[in-house]
Amino acid sequence: LVRLRARLSRSQNSLGKGLLTLLSREHLDEETWEEVEDTLLTADVGVGPTQELVERLRERVKVLGTRSPEELRGLLREELLTLVGPDMDRTVHTEAQGADDRPGVVLVVGVNGTGKTTTTGKLARVLVADGKSVVLGAADTFRAAAADQLETWGTRVGARTVRGPEAGDPASVAFDAVKQGTEASADVVLIDTAGRLHTKTGLMDELGKVKRVVEKQGPVDEVLLVLDATTGQNGLVQARVFAEVVDITGIVLTKLDGTAKGGIVVSVQRELGVPVKLVGLGEGADDLAPFEPEAFVDALVE
Ligand code: GDP
Numbered sequence: 001l002v003r004l005r006a007r008l009s010r011s012q013n014s015l016g017k018g019l020l021t022l023l024s025r026e027h028l029d030e031e032t033w034e035e036v037e038d039t040l041l042t043a044d045v046g047v048g049p050t051q052e053l054v055e056r057l058r059e060r061v062k063v064l065g066t067r068s069p070e071e072l073r074g075l076l077r078e079e080l081l082t083l084v085g086p087d088m089d090r091t092v093h094t095e096a097q098g099a100d101d102r103p104g105v106v107l108v109v110g111v112n113g114t115g116k117t118t119t120t121g122k123l124a125r126v127l128v129a130d131g132k133s134v135v136l137g138a139a140d141t142f143r144a145a146a147a148d149q150l151e152t153w154g155t156r157v158g159a160r161t162v163r164g165p166e167a168g169d170p171a172s173v174a175f176d177a178v179k180q181g182t183e184a185s186a187d188v189v190l191i192d193t194a195g196r197l198h199t200k201t202g203l204m205d206e207l208g209k210v211k212r213v214v215e216k217q218g219p220v221d222e223v224l225l226v227l228d229a230t231t232g233q234n235g236l237v238q239a240r241v242f243a244e245v246v247d248i249t250g251i252v253l254t255k256l257d258g259t260a261k262g263g264i265v266v267s268v269q270r271e272l273g274v275p276v277k278l279v280g281l282g283e284g285a286d287d288l289a290p291f292e293p294e295a296f297v298d299a300l301v302e
Pocket of ligand 1: 110111112113114115116117118119195254255256257258279280281282283287
């Protein structure tokens with residue numbers, strides 16, 4: 001957690017700093033509030049949440065007599081935390097719900113390049129370190145190197161990879177992965193899917209089918225949507241498309257190490273009504289962390 005805070009603060013605290021500087025001005029005129037708004041919008045907080053926050057800040061700053069930096073920081077921390085949703089359930093469900101004779105099944109979905117395969121590998125590593133046996137399903141049969149990349153992760157972390165023929169049917173690979181995972185009494189099956197977004201119907205057909213086929217053996221316990229934090233509003237558009245195809249249960253925001261636009265956490269949660277559960281903070285095996293609203297906001301305003 002300490003590490004997460006340090007890593008986040010390096011890239012994120014320009015937002016908090018900017019806001020604190022603005023709110024510390026002697027005269028908080030309309031122009032200043034517009035700048036506050038711009039700062040939030042630039043950080044991808046989104047229009048609705050930005051307006052709410054500015055309204056709340058205006059109210060609260062008004063009743064504040066003096067504005068000491070500590071008071072402002074405390075106030076901003078409280079309001080940002082409310083916006084991030086401190087009480088959302090961010091549990092990643094890797095256990096089979098209501099059954100102990102089958103592995104938990106996690107589908108990892110998202111557009112190519114967002115960090116899906118890397119996230120699947122990192123998550124496998126966390127689970128294996130936790131004493132779980134993990135089977136990986138390489139259902140991204142579209143991108144030739146994807147299965148190799150996943151298998152490399154599997155070898156590295158100690159998880160078996162189930163793969164099919166190149167350009168084969170993703171749903172059949174996903175089905176096999178769950179089947180083999182069940183036969184081997186594995187604890188968790190993680191399925192890396194293809195993220196071809198060329199047409200929505202194509203995606204619907206493919207991803208929808210993967211889910212339906214997997215569900216023949218039991219329910220899917222978690223559907224993680226991987227989003228690249230650096231893509232801003234484009235990421236939100238993608239998120240919407242995926243949410244129409246499958247029921248997303250959690251968001252993984254990758255590449256937070258490479259952007260100061262942490263506000264995407266707020267806008268994507270608002271857009272999908274689903275919590276950010278994990279964040280990617282680098283390319284390395286240990287660079288996946290649970291999303292902790294308090295640590296995130298602390299990093300913003302420290
Ligand atoms: P996929 O096509 O969605 O499976 O994407 P990949 O897993 O192949 O990742 C695409 C690129 O993003 C790779 O170079 C990864 O190393 C990189 N990447 C993934 N997650 C992160 C992250 O959290 N931070 C950074 N900086 N890079 C990441």
